[in-house]
Every structure is written in structure tokens, then in C-alpha cells.
Amino acid sequence: MFLSVFDVFKIGIGPSSSHTMGPMTAANAFLALILSPDWPRPSGAKVAAIKASLHGSLAYTGIGHGSDRAVILGLTGQNAESVDPDQMDTLVAEVERTGKINPPGHPAYDFRPKDDLVLDKKNPLPGHANGMTFSAFDGAGRLLLKQVYYSIGGGFVVTDVELEKARSAKKPDSVKVPYPFASAKQMLEMANRSGLSIAQMKRANEEVSMSRDDLDAKLDKIWDAMTNCIDRGLAVDGIMPGGLKVRRRARQIHDKLQEEWRSNKINPLLANDWLSVYAMAVNEENAGGGRIVTAPTNGAAGVIPATIRYYQHFHEDWDQDGIRDYLLTAAAIGGIIKHNASISGAEVGCQGEVGSAAAMAAAGLAAVMGATPEQIENAAEIALEHHLGMTCDPIAGLVQVPCIERNALGAVKAVTAASLALKGDGQHFVPLDACIETMRQTGNDMNEKYKETSTGGLAVNVVEC
DSSP states (O other): OOOOHHHHSOEEESSOIIIIIHHHHHHHHHHHHHHSTTSOOOTTOOOOEEEEEEEEHHHHHHHHHTHHHHHHHHHTTOOTTTOOGGGHHHHHHHHHHHSEEOOTTSOOEEOOHHHHEEEESSOOOSSOSEEEEEEEEOTTOOEEEEEEEEEEETTEEEEHHHHHHHHHSOOOOSSOOSOOOOSHHHHHHHHHHHOOOHHHHHHHHHTTTSOHHHHHHHHHHHHHHHHHHHHHHHHOOSBOSSSSOOBOOHHHHHHHHHHHHHHTOOOTTHHHHHHHHHHHHHHHHHHTTOEEEOSSOSTTTTHHHHHHHHHHHHOTTOOHHHHHHHHHHHHHHHHHHHHHSOOOHHHHOGGGTHHHHHHHHHHHHHHHTTOOHHHHHHHHHHHHHTTTTOOBOOGGGOSOTTHHHHHHHHHHHHHHHHHHHHTSOSOOSSOHHHHHHHHHHHHHHSOGGGBSSSSSTHHHHHHHO
């Protein structure tokens, strides 16, 4: 099994990888399909109009997550990595005003968002909670092409056919790598046989497809995007969009911590406070629709940047190679979780988002602090175990409450897990693989109202109060 570090860490926009980046990516894919020769066109038929519908969790929380806007932007040809957050409102308003989309390389198509973009709460699609359909019509209203897509977490998008193939039979990896571990057990066995660290094995896998210099440059680009997101979040205050009137707090907390730092006041919670403010800064940026890195999702994007900044802040021996090893190690753990369970809140609840992020962060931090592969696996298991059963119940469908503070606590748990693991010898009672399987089973058993639909939990009770 091989999942690239750059499949786990993707630069995009907030507030949600599955509900914002996913629909935008699906819209891009449908535009590409229209131009592709891979679908049978009636003789002389030309696409004149496009319609789309969002289903399941996308329908229930689509407005709060910006899924509708993401579809519009994607159909104009914008993509999640390069779209300018400051121009999004203008682009969406122009489509709403004209009822037209004119993506690069295409003629203009009719698309009136109020009529042609439906949030269908009554008809979930069978493959996944985050389902959507795109349809193309000719000038007479005749259906020419229809495609179902699923946003399966972390910005990953598959067609209905691809999803069915993946579930019915494990496809062989398109890239042959020297260390194709699909489980934590295999990872540890390969590390023991090779004498390599987890980061070194992951690096060897990545270098099958790119040079070492290119890999390092791309890893540095990921960290640059993460650290820039922290810095933006620490510099901005005000009210976050969406109607809840939740105030940004990271800047205010950061200013207080800076004052304490300069005055040398004794603060026994200092490390936790810095961890929390870094994570909150990222997730406040995410909630505001800013530039973000999936880690492994947008809703959990603050945990890993916070723990890396903590590593820089409190460990004098940090260096850029350490940050690269952290990202490689974290991606190895994230790939195992995604392969054997899920990182999607709509599929398994927030245990799959913040829980996975905490496990990845604990592993990465343990690695740069000198842990053995066994201690790294132990750190990841501790962090994930203590997120099991966590629901995903965002109030008003917005990635704000409880999501922002949840990232802060996820970062604290990750550091604690790494510390506990480093104080042991790597031997522990619950294997990481068993913990991942438990998360998968728990997610399957979890009621749908607790899986990113905003129909249960805090999303209901806070409003009712």
C-alpha cells in the first residue's frame, strides 16, 4: 500500500477538506470529463447547461461548510490549491448575477445556482455520506452526461465506479515502492528488517517518483503553508463568518502569552497554552475560508502545525530536516489509518479527523525526539485510543464549535502521547492496528446524526437551549 505524503498533506482552502475542497475538486473533474472522449456523445450534441446536487452530509451541512460555493467556484475552473480566497466572493457573485459559467477551455454554460444546485437532504447516495451528482444537458434540455462523485475525506474524490472497485477488490499500487507497508505491524517488521526509521522508509518510497531535492522542496512548501497559516491566524481578530458570531481568540491569547514570555512569569501550563493557541490560529483561519493544509483534513488541520511549531519553540535542537522527518512519519501513520479505516468525519465521526491528526502528530513528534519505530507506533496508538468514539457535531454546520478548541485539545493529547511513549520501551498492550480497526467499527456503529450532519449532539442541544 502506498499513499504519498502529498496525498495526505494537500494545500487548499477552508473550511472543510471533504465539504469544500472535495466538491470543488469534483466540479473540476466533471469539467475535464465533458472535454474527454471517454463518454459516448450523441451525434452533434453539445453541452449547453450544467446542474449539480449535493446529498447526505454535504446537503445537511453544505451551506455552513461552503459546499455550494465550492461547486460554483470549481465549475468556473478554480481549484482548491490556487484559488484566491480574496476573490471567491466576487467570482460567486458573478455566476449568480449572470447565470453563466465560462471555465477556461470551455464555452459558456448555463448554470443558475438557485435552480441548478440542489441540496438534497431526502435522497442520500449509497456509496458514502458525502455524495454529489453533476449532469450536463444540451440546448433542448436533453441529458447528455451524468456522473456521481464521493468526497471521502481529506480532499480525496472518487467516482461511484472507482469507489465500488476499491471496495470490491484491492487494486495493486500503481507505484511500486520498496517499503509497501499497509499496516502498523508491517511497518514495524520492515523497519526491523531494514534498520531504517519510519521516516527513512517513507522517504525511500517517495523517492521512487521524485528526486530527493524535489521531495525536500515539496515538504518545505507544505510546512511553509502551515506556518504561514499559523502566522495569519495569530495576526487577525474579529468575528468569523457564518452567523454564529464566534469571535477569533487566537490573537488575543497570543498577545497575553507573549507578555508572559517577556516578563518571565512562571506558568506551569505554558507549553499547553502555546500548543492551543497555534492550533486555534490555524482552525480560525480554516473557519474563515483561508489557505489551509489538510492534515489529514481541514477540520483537523491545526493539530499537526501546532505540534511542529511547539517542536520549534521548545526544542533547541530542531532543524529543517527534523520537520521533514516529522511530516514523513506523520504521513506514514495517516496513510495506514486511511487505508484501514477512515479520516472522514462524515463516515466515522471526529475520531477519524482529530483522532487521526493527533495520532499522526504524536508519531511525528516522537520521531524527531529520538523515538524508536516501536515507540512511534506506541505514541500514535495512545493518541488515537483517547479519541475513540468522538462524534462530529458542528453547530450550524460550521467548522467552528466545537472544532476549533477540539484541535487545541488534540494537539495537547498528541504531545502527551509522544511523551508517554518515549518514557517506555515501545512495548504496549493495544497495537495501533487494533485501535484503527476499533475506530472503523465504532464509526460504522455510530448513529448518522453524530457524523457531520449537524442533526445531533451539540448541533441540536446548543440551539435548543
